[in-house]
Amino acid sequence: MKLKLIWMPLVCLILGALIGSILTFSVPVLYAKYLSIAVLAALDSLLGGIRAILEHSFDGTIMLSGFFTNALLAAALAFLGDQIGVDLYLAAVFAFGLRLFNNLGYIRRYIVNNIRKNRIAKKQLKKQGLNDEIQ
Amino acid sequence: MAKNSRIIKVYISISVICLILGALLTMSIHANNSSETTANTEQQKNATLIELIDNLEQESADLETKVEEIRAYIATASEEHGTNPEMVARLQKELEILKFLADQTEVTGEGIAITLDDNVAGAEAAKGTLSKEDYFPENYIVHDSDLRYLLNGVAYLAEAISINNQRLVNTSDIRCVGTVIMVNSTRLAPPYEIKLIGPSNLLEAALLASDQYIYLKNKDMPLKISKSENLVLPAYTSTISTTVLKSAETHIPKTENLQTTADHKNTGTASDQ
Numbered sequence: 589m590k591l592k593l594i595w596m597p598l599v600c601l602i603l604g605a606l607i608g609s610i611l612t613f614s615v616p617v618l619y620a621k622y623l624s625i626a627v628l629a630a631l632d633s634l635l636g637g638i639r640a641i642l643e644h645s646f647d648g649t650i651m652l653s654g655f656f657t658n659a660l661l662a663a664a665l666a667f668l669g670d671q672i673g674v675d676l677y678l679a680a681v682f683a684f685g686l687r688l689f690n691n692l693g694y695i696r697r698y699i700v701n702n703i704r705k706n707r708i709a710k711k712q713l714k715k716q717g718l719n720d721e722i723q
Numbered sequence: 724m725a726k727n728s729r730i731i732k733v734y735i736s737i738s739v740i741c742l743i744l745g746a747l748l749t750m751s752i753h754a755n756n757s758s759e760t761t762a763n764t765e766q767q768k769n770a771t772l773i774e775l776i777d778n779l780e781q782e783s784a785d786l787e788t789k790v791e792e793i794r795a796y797i798a799t800a801s802e803e804h805g806t807n808p809e810m811v812a813r814l815q816k817e818l819e820i821l822k823f824l825a826d827q828t829e830v831t832g833e834g835i836a837i838t839l840d841d842n843v844a845g846a847e848a849a850k851g852t853l854s855k856e857d858y859f860p861e862n863y864i865v866h867d868s869d870l871r872y873l874l875n876g877v878a879y880l881a882e883a884i885s886i887n888n889q890r891l892v893n894t895s896d897i898r899c900v901g902t903v904i905m906v907n908s909t910r911l912a913p914p915y916e917i918k919l920i921g922p923s924n925l926l927e928a929a930l931l932a933s934d935q936y937i938y939l940k941n942k943d944m945p946l947k948i949s950k951s952e953n954l955v956l957p958a959y960t961s962t963i964s965t966t967v968l969k970s971a972e973t974h975i976p977k978t979e980n981l982q983t984t985a986d987h988k989n990t991g992t993a994s995d996q
Contacts, residue, residue: 600738604745611750623751630744637737648736655740 621677622663628684629659635691642698658684826892826959830883832920834954835927837873839865840914840945862942865913867899869939874917876933880926881919883956887911890959907961914945923950 633655640646662680669676801811822828846863870886874897878884884891889906896906903910919926927948930936939946 594734596734597737597741601741601745604742604747605749606745607742608746608749609753611746620751620754623747623754627744627747627751630740630747634737634740634744637733637740641733641737646733646736648732651736652739655743 621666625662625666625677625680625684626659628681628688629655629662632658632684632687632691635688635695639691639694639698642695825963826883826890829955829958830920831953831955832882833923833952834881834883834918834920834950835923835930836949836951836954837917837919837930838914838945838947838949839869839873839917839939841865842942842944844945845943865904865915865944867897867904869935869944870904870915870917871897872935873930873933873939876935877919877926877929880929881921883920885918885956887916888957890957892959894963907959909961918954918956920954920956 633651636654637646637651640651662677662684665680666677669678819828823830842863846860849858849863874884874891886897886906889895889909889911891906896908898905900910903912904915905911927950930948936946
């Protein structure tokens with residue numbers, strides 16, 4: 589069940605890529621930065637979601653709403669920055685980037701710790717087995 | 724079972740985010756690529772422009788060398804024939820006269836200038852008073868035939884004629900091309916200024932007596948006549964081409980023959996006297 593489901597996000601990623609390439613309305617250069625912010629927001633939500641799954645605190649509604657509000661705020665910042673002539677969207681890029689690396693760090697630590705735990709558990713099992721044999 | 728449905732929900736939400744991410748990624752890649760391609764087309768445009776400039780420079784260089792060649796040829800030719808500068812001068816003078824007679828030079832002299840314009844005021848007034856069926860805009864503009872008939876009445880007295888700086892020669896045409904009049908294959912626009920060099924008093928009298936003048940005056944066309952002591956008419960600049968025209972004499976005399984016949988004529992006239 590789990591093995592089958594793991595393909596679902598990947599399939600959706602490819603599907604999304606296809607949709608994006610089929611929707612060939614060319615984005616004006618002026619809005620390229622809004623698009624990049626949206627990409628960052630989506631990546632951030634994805635990594636945050638994976639982290640939440642690993643922490644057993646995942647909530648789909650919170651993740652999706654987080655994605656949309658974050659993207660909206662970032663877009664608003666970019667728009668404001670355009671109006672006053674300051675690159676405010678860099679603040680959003682910075683925040684998203686920071687969160688990306690934070691989440692990635694959590695995930696990495698969780699996986700490494702998990703592997704270590706498993707190994708120690710196996711070793712202990714082996715030791716126990718040896719002890720049992722000796723005894 | 725409850726756990727399973729929760730897991731499915733998790734995957735669905737993650738999948739939605741993945742879908743959005745994929746679409747956004749490809750779109751931004753698209754946008755980036757398209758901006759690059761526009762830069763490329765601009766570069767290509769510049770490249771073609773540069774090529775164009777290079778070609779034109781090459782062409783002008785070629786022409787300059789040609790000019791130099793021709794100058795060198797002239798120098799050698801004048802050296803070869805420079806032994807008789809008197810003849811060269813005479814030939815040049817003859818050439819000037821022939822050009823003058825062939826309307827190839829700017830000329831000046833006394834004459835009259837006729838300015839004929841479209842009857843704009845009349846057209847405006849007619850538009851206001853006449854109904855749509857009775858209003859004919861062609862009644863208020865100058866037609867090619869107006870100019871032709873006007874010239875017919877006076878041209879026999881003129882020694883040189885021009886319309887809006889287009890010199891009339893024996894092959895000139897006055898034609899109607901849509902909304903404009905064409906003279907010497909050049910499009911002219913109103914007001915039309917006809918300059919005639921000739922005895923100005925006779926020209927004026929002939930004009931005032933011509934039917935076309937009376938006709939145009941009755942139509943209230945704006946027509947002005949001014950006499951001048953020194954009108955300046957431009958040279959005829961269009962091409963002169965003869966494709967089938969030949970001299971009717973049985974043989975075209977060679978230059979040496981011309982010389983002898985001229986001599987013969989001279990002696991003839993001398994003997995006559």
